[in-house]
Amino acid sequence: MAKKTTTKEKSIEESLWDAANKLRGSIEPSEYKHVVLGLIFLKFASDKFEDRRKELIAEGKEKYIEMKEFYNMKNVFFLAETSRWSYIIKKAKQDDIALQIDTALNQIEKNNPSLKGALPDNYFSRLGLDKSKLASLLDTINKIDTQKDKAQDIVGRVYEYFLSKFALAEGKGKGEFYTPKSIVNLIAEMIEPYKGIIYDPACGSGGMFVQSIKFIENHHGNKQEISIYGQEYTNTTYKLAKMNLAIRGISANLGEKAADTFGNDQHKDLKADYIMANPPFNQKDWRGENELVDDPRWRGYEVPPKSNANYGWILNMVSKLSDDGVAGFILANGALSGGGEEYKIRRKLVENNLVEAIVILPQNMFYTTNISVTIWILNKNKKTHTRTIGDEIRNYRDREEEVLFLDLRQIGEPFEKKFIQFGPGHILDIAKTYHDWQQTDSDYKDVPEYCYSATKADIEKKDFSLIPSKYIEFVNRDENIDFDTKMTALQSELSEVLRAQEQSKKELLEVFKELGYAIEL
Structure with a gap:
């Protein structure tokens, strides 16, 4: 019976890294790390926003779902409609997707003063990213439910992994x-x-x-x-x-x-x-x-x-x-x-x-x-x-x-x-x-x-x-060794090796002579 092979399933981090690497091309890691980490942040912020939105609806507070105060009070960033991940994914295959992402990040920063100076500024438009590769990265990030297991801090884990990998790459x-x-x-x-x-x-x-x-x-x-x-x-x-x-x-x-x-x-x-x-x-x-x-x-x-x-x-x-x-x-x-x-x-x-x-x-x-x-x-x-x-x-x-x-x-x-x-x-x-x-x-x-x-x-x-x-004491591990005896033994071993090499050389010359070759070694 054929042996069954098992393929190790890639972790979230590894899948993301593979997708991110497709962006590299002529872009330095020092540049594209801001693209990737900016997108991960955007997905995380959107997932938290949507969770809080559902919570408000469940509490019968639908009239407050577009008021930023009701998000900030729970330490959730408020996102305008064009800054939400769902909106970005709908636009993922469009020619202006890079501009859409830049605009989304800019709006998030404007709506949340605590993020002032935090998010990538026009990176996506400026770098001229390949549209299909960017869409592929968006698809990969879209598969991550950042709120699935809050105890595991999925986004924090991914972020830490990426910072480490980018440092290695640079x-x-x-x-x-x-x-x-x-x-x-x-x-x-x-x-x-x-x-x-x-x-x-x-x-x-x-x-x-x-x-x-x-x-x-x-x-x-x-x-x-x-x-x-x-x-x-x-x-x-x-x-x-x-x-x-x-x-x-x-x-x-x-x-x-x-x-x-x-x-x-x-x-x-x-x-x-x-x-x-x-x-x-x-x-x-x-x-x-x-x-x-x-x-x-x-x-x-x-x-x-x-x-x-x-x-x-x-x-x-x-x-x-x-x-x-x-x-x-x-x-x-x-x-x-x-x-x-x-x-x-x-x-x-x-x-x-x-x-x-x-x-x-x-x-x-x-x-x-x-x-x-x-x-x-x-x-x-x-x-x-x-x-x-x-x-x-x-x-x-x-x-x-x-x-x-x-x-x-x-x-x-x-x-x-x-x-x-x-x-x-x-x-x-x-x-x-x-x-x-x-x-x-x-x-x-x-x-x-x-x-x-x-x-x-x-x-x-x-x-x-x-x-x-x-200051720290170092042990002299050689203090009980008889160096004279050790050296004599090593010299004897070396002599044996050299004698064996010489004998092999002679035997090899004899073989060549029998075959009619005149060889010097």
Whole structure:
């Protein structure tokens, strides 16, 4: 009997990605991601609108079904008739479909002030998309019922998948709008943004905020007790962030517009309880020679060098921390050492008891660079205190004289063939090590090649270098090997191999001679 073959059914995400890829042609991923994500947003907004419309009719409130207030009160975006998905699908095969979509998105933004500056602006008409390929993508998206399983957050899942795939497609030097999810999850599990103000000075597409909200939900917290503030420099990425948050019903203040955090800080007086960030690595010429010299954000520290913005980002975040605030952010490894103004700033950060943990990550975690990078944890309150997370009461010991170093370079699992990510178990284990180190009555111990709790005196002896390998013990696995005996054995093996090769060569020459060939090998 013939063997029955089974075909794995494609996920919603994979089907959408295949349909989206048909649009590529001469369009860069950096362009067409706004087309695809804009359409996904439009379908989601329409499905929520239609659900609310049916609800109003069921309640006998048909006369209110075209009044936006009755939608906004339930956190639903109001859509005029020409902005609804059903209208767009009817027009899908028409020559002016791109213009129809642009008009629909423009109307949605006008009718919903919270979406100001969020949606793609004339992308569809401007890019000259192939009409049949666009119609095919519309058909694929039309099959998704975004409201079918609210618990599964289908649209959020699709959106996250697409952001990841677009970052992979854009590759090195691009894709800065996305921080790999497992790194964001790790930062959230470590600093535990549970209640208060969250800030991201380089928020990209808003991934830090999304994972913060998920952390709160997973620990049975109240999303209403969190306020979100962010800033993003690139206008198209600013739009991505606003869309990403809007589809999840997350309110955030991302400033009036896309703007440079250094040159146009839109949250000057903010004091945040949690900061999560992945600022651009090693940003050069981020300020002019005589610009931002007297900026209040560096008060008490040296002015960060204009040749590299790493310490500008650090001090921006330090200035925004509340008295109990904690920051988790990613920087290139070069910030861990080096001289000049960076050395002086780093030394003061340690002396001021702000540095709590330094976590070195594996290579190949980022889609935009293959360098190894570091998570920094800064904490304004390393003294003895108590904190409640969900039903758990945490008692923290005094850590002012200590810094935890973690080396995660041997941890992780393959992802998309050439990348590394942390699995859920890895994240929980790493976070547990950190929290055990923080708390009283824990069983924390230094582990060779993994973690070490260094004192300020230790760090001073290393001239305030924060490179983890200077502190974490590494095991000499060769210390019990008799190298002389090992070398003799290897040389003997090599001699045998060479003798065998020589014998094979002689035998081969004899064969050729018998066949009448004069061959030299």
